Amino acid sequence: MAANERLRTALVRAGLNYAQFAEAVGVDPKTAERWVSTGRSPHRTTAYKAARVLREDMAYLWPSLEKGRRRRGLHPELIALHDTRADAPFDLWRGLFTKARERIEVLVYAGVFLHEQWPNCNDLLREKAAAGCRVRILLGDPDAPAVSERGEEEKYGHGIETRCRVALMHYSPLIGMPGVEVHQHSTTLYNSIYRGDDHMLVNAHVFGMNAYGAPVWHLRRETEGGVFDRYAESFEAVWALSRQAIKE
Template identity: 50%
Template sequence: MPNHRLRDAFLRNGLTPASVAERLDVDPKTVERWVTQDRIPYPRYRHAIAAIVREGEEYLWPDAVSPEKAARIGQSELIQLYSRRIAVPNDLWHRLINRAERHIDVLAYAGLFLVEQEPKLIDTLKEKAAAGVKIRILLGDPDSDAVKRRSIEEGAPDVMAAKIRNVMQYYDRLQGVKGVEVRHHRTTLYNSIYRFDEEMLVNAHVLGFPAPHAPVMHLRKLAGGDLFGTYADSFDRVMSASDPAWVKEVAA
């Protein structure tokens, strides 16, 4: 059975088995077998190919790393654990945002703190989008049951919906910007997720505690690890069930 993911990655990057073989100093027939017969390369070649096509090894070869090894590697993906979000240094947020070159993903109910502590955030996101960074902002639907429930759990009914409407006044400036998606979800969140390329801040949600007073994990993706990927997959699931924040007008 062919490795369709590997074949697609080669095509998207203008590569052929022969050109990859030349870069890796291996026989072109060997590379052809990796594609057409789904042979799994040795680790050193997997690392090199993943770097060339800018994809994760776990995506290109899902069966290459055992669950036990993936779990061990995942432990090393945890850079720092902060007991509260307010303990995360502001300059860390600033560095992650400004250094992002491929992805900026935000999944929260409101995430109002982000625009408050980064006054130039919207302008920065516009610049990033113009440079080719893919930006996805997922905020709670202010009229959803999940938002109402979260607000009640924090002991402040209706406050969360007000925060979302407030932060949308900032994100409205991104309407029509190519490369930027702002969407609303109706999901019960167990974590807020902030991804910047291969680093991520995951803010746990704790019953009865506002997000600023809940723990945050700082993760960095490693080849073969499964912790970072778990939260990246969670983001994608919420993304697939979300709706655009701005409804396009239909011409009469």
């Protein structure tokens, strides 16, 4: 059997050796090593525990365990699909940014749930930028017609414009910091995008529904020009049309 390179990479990212990983999961170190070297799969319950330790998706580490549980033809870059943003564990976003080393990117109208559920979000972004990670934040312009139209479609009134202003207040302390760029855009937002290196969470918007009730795709870049890259290109397209935010 081929080695499990996904598991090997996850161990490196987590900074764990076989002994530490095995202890956390509750198995023998040789067993954990065989999971990598021979590609052997653990029992499902053990796999879930191991995935939690590594803060990864079990289906990504051991795709064979999901055979028969997921439809055939599932795209290789899709790690998980969450029915709604509200159903997705917040650790997905926390882990996305915490593990990032090269880039953190956010494309939203407001996305204030990040700061509401994670008061230390700005502190983490400062640390990442200081360590050389490029941080780019795209927020909606509260005066843009597309933003007010979204509020009407979602029967949210002027609430969305207010949330755009609140989002800018949250990120305002980061404006002007080296390595951090905060911009505003006036485009129609088809998807909210949250990227940390080669991982991405895409909140796919649904007409007439607030973002928290729409699905979230968890993607991991596997091939050049794939689905991940298409969303990354859309981020760049909006970035090109945006303007630098002014500190509140």
